Amino acid sequence: MTIKTHNLGYPRIGDKRELKFTLEAYWKGEKTLADLEKQARGLRYQNVQTQIDAGIELIPVNDFAYYDQVLNMSTLLGVIPKRFRQDRFDVEVAFRMARGRAPSDDQPCLDGHDHAPDKSKAGYAGAMKKWFDTNYHYIVPELYDDTEFKITDTRLFDEVAESLALKSDGTNIDFKPVLVGPVTYLYLAENVSNAIPKLSRLPSLLAVYQQVLQKLADLGINWVQIDEPILGLELSTEWHNAFNQAYAELAQIPVKLLLATYFETLGDNLNLACNLPVAGLHYDGLRGEKQLKDLVEQYPAEKVLSLGLVDGRNIWKTDVNAAIASLKAAKTKFGDHLWIAPSCSLLHVPVNLEVEEKLNPELKTYLAFAKQKLAEVKLLADGLNGQADQQALQANAQAIAAKQTSKLIHNAQVQARLAQLDQIALDRPLPYSEREKLQKGKFNLPLFPTTTIGSFPQTQEIRQARRQFKNGELTEAQYIEAMQAEIRDVCERQERMGIDVLVHGEPERNDMVEYFGEQLDGYAFTQFGWVQSYGSRCVKPPIIFGDVSRPKPMTVSWSQYAQSQTDKTMKGMLTGAVTMLQWSFVRNDQPRETTCNQIALTLRDEVLDLEKAGIHMIQIDEAALREGLPIKKSDWADYLRWAVNSFRMTTSGVQNDTQIHTHMCYSEFNDIIDAVAAMDADVITIETSKSNMKLLDAFVDFEYPNEIGPGVYDIHSPNIPTVEQMVRLIEKAAKLIPAERLWVNPDCGLKTRGWAETEPALANMVKAAQQLRAQFAEKKKTA
Structure with missing residues (x-):
């Protein structure tokens, strides 16, 4: 009996933010698309090798993205806003969706083609929202009356082929593509200027998911991780039914699905998740701790149950000995159908603690970053398999115990002040x-x-x-x-x-x-x-x-x-x-x-x-x-x-x-x-211009x-708003909020913009406010 290790996702930015710097150079026209793609391949290869070296047996693919994984799903599925559609997909379409423009919209490309900038393709960027309760953002999918789901972007299949080429005969290393699940994707999408109910789109969406899964099966993929974090929400009957419909359809494709949910308990969705026709379920055993026992008892023993007791959201060392003890019942029931992973993708934590030379040495013994969490996954699995390094387990136990009594952490004066909170008038x-x-x-x-x-x-x-x-x-x-x-x-x-x-x-x-x-x-x-x-x-x-x-x-x-x-x-x-x-x-x-x-x-x-x-x-x-x-x-x-x-x-x-x-x-x-x-x-x-x-x-x-100061221009886009655009937004706001209570301001801070964009944008903002003052003064005279 051997318990398998796997990972749900790994940081894509590189040990020293290599992706960031190459991306920004590409956007500025200082690097070519070929330069960017070369950097991306190198980072993906490095991430795979790190996970192999750590002893991870089933390694994620498609956890890499230039911008975000939901945007990747949108381009894969053909969910491209009208303003950015073109005959043939290329990566610049994705950047326009995310940023409002792409490099060729600003300057001639550096790839040897002789053409002038095409500013006609630029437009307003898609809305950004936080990915559940994390500080990660995703670009909201936009659904129009004429949105037609179809495979548009083939980068997923290219990356799968790239990963499979790294497999060696005789090893137990394999790869599983990661997809945002169809129900979560549809739930997070936004209908734009139409009345088509989102759930009525599910059959056509599922048809494309089936095509995607079939292509992955044809490439030789055995397992696909399909993320459905909305299972942590309190769902209506209609969305329960959507899950049943979706997975009945997807189960027809000859590939094993590992349904992944994280960030919360399943709550009232426990029975639903346990009975969906999938080959396995991943569960966040930390954020969902209070329902872990019920899940272990209820989930079918003939299926794979993956449990995440290594925190993918925080940087604290896992109490591996306690985790081993808590999983005894699961081990007894599931045997080698029990898999061990982080609680969620490691996207949410830094890459490598080893490079931190200036942290307090005591504090450092309490921490684990992404690379170290992979080692904890392996140690936990080895412990359950009866093969753990006893010195490593002992060192882990000592660190956990030391943290509980550390004077570095506990301050009696602060605790005394907290005890008097009720004396402060709110x-x-x-x-x-x-x-x-x-x-x-x-x-x-x-x-x-x-x-x-x-x-x-x-x-x-x-x-x-x-x-x-x-x-x-x-x-x-x-x-x-x-x-x-x-x-x-x-x-x-x-x-x-x-x-x-x-x-x-x-x-x-x-x-x-x-x-x-x-x-x-x-x-x-x-x-x-x-x-x-x-x-x-x-x-x-x-x-x-x-x-x-x-x-x-x-x-x-x-x-x-x-x-x-x-x-x-x-x-x-x-x-x-x-x-x-x-x-x-x-x-x-x-x-x-x-x-x-x-x-x-x-x-x-x-x-x-x-x-x-x-x-x-x-x-x-x-x-x-x-x-x-x-x-x-x-x-x-x-x-x-x-x-x-x-x-x-x-x-x-x-x-x-x-x-x-x-x-x-x-x-x-x-x-x-x-x-x-x-x-x-x-x-x-508040931020209101994108909406x-x-x-x-x-x-x-x-x-x-x-x-209220409703933001009148989107600072995340390099586009400079006109006076007319901002006047129109403020006029709209003034129909909703009394003018006497309105302020005029950008959506957010201007730290990431340059002065060449900021000064004309703010000058236009001031002119817009002045124009409106004159308009409202005139209205007052004639009232």
């Missing part, structure tokens, strides 16, 4: 209706006041100065002067453009979470712990390893300096506690609520220090508030309780005439609008009482 002294009058008198802003979300372009010079300071090549005084020069520059630019409320541009900040975490005790930072967020965008999440506290103010001196450069109002800029939590790797030895409250207390201190320093407009970004929602709606209320309370704890100590802003992006607010209102921010800025102001509907139906 309400501001006056309601918004009364604060508004005080704030309008204080700030004296025009109708449709203009502002930005916080960051301005991070130029090469800014990044170089930060790098030189970090490496000791610049003194602290030299670094401060360099950053102050940048602040002076952005203040002057904003003044010239006529923006009403300024920001300091955040040149000193590497990342909106990392910057703060670096100044807090209880946080640690990696050198190379990058994780893909979307496309070439990688983030390096901090590690919250212990009790969190603030040794000293974090932003006050920068905000004070910026305010000294202008007579206009300067916003102080902070990242909220929930976002600090969501965009970090969080300790797993206490409730997330407790950790969030620790962070909120440090931010409360910072807010009060900013106010004392003369900064009376303070933005606390909670970009991740909605993404923190549990996957099951029945669990939302408790999360929203503590998430909203953490924001109120951060802000409730200020004076009534201090204006509190917050920013949220990529959020669908309908389901959480009560909680957003309960935060009681004076102004909320053509559709997201504002939630604020209208609810009659949101405070002020």
Whole structure:
């Protein structure tokens, strides 16, 4: 009896973000498509070899993507928006879907063909959403009346053939393609300007999935991993029926399906998952721990049950001995039908802990990145097979025990302050209706006041100065002067453009979470712990390893300096506690609520220090508030309780005439609008341009009482919006929200854009606001 090891997906960015840099060079026209494809092949080969060396027996294929795996499914299935369709698919179509344009839309190609840029093919990018409750983004599939499912993109089959060529005779290594399942794909897709029910499309979609599976079978594939994470949701009868219909059809193809679900328990979908006609089921035994026993008892013993007890979402070392003990019943029942894997794709964790040379040595013994998690999978399987390295098991046990009592992690002062939380009032002294009058008198802003979300372009010079300071090549005084020069520059630019409320541009900040975490005790930072967020965008999440506290103010001196450069109002800029939590790797030895409250207390201190320093407009970004929602709606209320309370704890100590802003992006607010209102921010800025102001509907139906800044242009696209486009969006917003409560701003921060795009876009934004002020003033005269 031998328990098999397999993996659900591996990080695609490369050990040192090689994919990011090659992608961006390609987009700029500095590298050819051939260069990009060569880099991609090299990364795929490296990933396969890493998994083989770790002892993984069934290795994923099609977990690689230039942008994201849902976009790959869309191009595979022919789900291409009307604005980007062409006679023959090429990879530039995918980039237009993701970014609004491709390299040949901007410059002649470098592949030897003599043609001019074709700007006619550019268009607005597809909407991005978070992949369930992760910080990974996917491009939302768009379904039109005339969408015809058909195999359009053959890259999947090319990559399968590439992988199968690596198989050696006499080895037990094999490959399994990974597909987003048809029901999840349809569930996540969006109907565009039509009334065709999504589920009515299922038969035609399944026909193409059958074609895909048959092609894979013809290539010699035995197993296909088919991801259906919506099995963790609370599904209606119609979607239950969709699963039964889908897998009855797909079971007809001669290939074994491993149905993978992760991030949650199966809940009421347990019976459904156990009875679908598939050859195997993968289950997240960590996030679904409370239902693991029921699953083991109910799932048929003649099928494969794959269990994930190595955390694919976090960086903490697995308690392998405890995992072995917890799987005894499963081993007894399933024998060699029991497979071991990470809980989900390792896409969500950094690549390799070995390269981290600056981490605290004690902390490092508590961690495992993607490569190390593969070794844990092997150790766990070996332990169940009775073949484990006993020294490795002993070392694992010692690390787990040491973490529980470590003074590095536990801080008595922080815990004492937490014990007094009930002494902090969560309400501001006056309601918004009364604060508004005080704030309008204080700030004296025009109708449709203009502002930005916080960051301005991070130029090469800014990044170089930060790098030189970090490496000791610049003194602290030299670094401060360099950053102050940048602040002076952005203040002057904003003044010239006529923006009403300024920001300091955040040149000193590497990342909106990392910057703060670096100044807090209880946080640690990696050198190379990058994780893909979307496309070439990688983030390096901090590690919250212990009790969190603030040794000293974090932003006050920068905000004070910026305010000294202008007579206009300067916003102080902070990242909220929930976002600090969501965009970090969080300790797993206490409730997330407790950790969030620790962070909120440090931010409360910072807010009060900013106010004392003369900064009376303070933005606390909670970009991740909605993404923190549990996957099951029945669990939302408790999360929203503590998430909203953490924001109120951060802000409730200020004076009534201090204006509190917050920013949220990529959020669908309908389901959480009560909680957003309960935060009681004076102004909320949100991402709405990609949805053509559709997201504002939630604020209208609810009659949101405070002020709103709906984003008027998409900063994730290099396209420069026209004055007319932004006027049209603001006019649409003004039909939904009283003009007196509307602000004008971009969708998000401008850190990733260049000044060549940013200045004309913001200049157009200011002109749009001015034009609307004139229009509304004229209306008032004639009313």
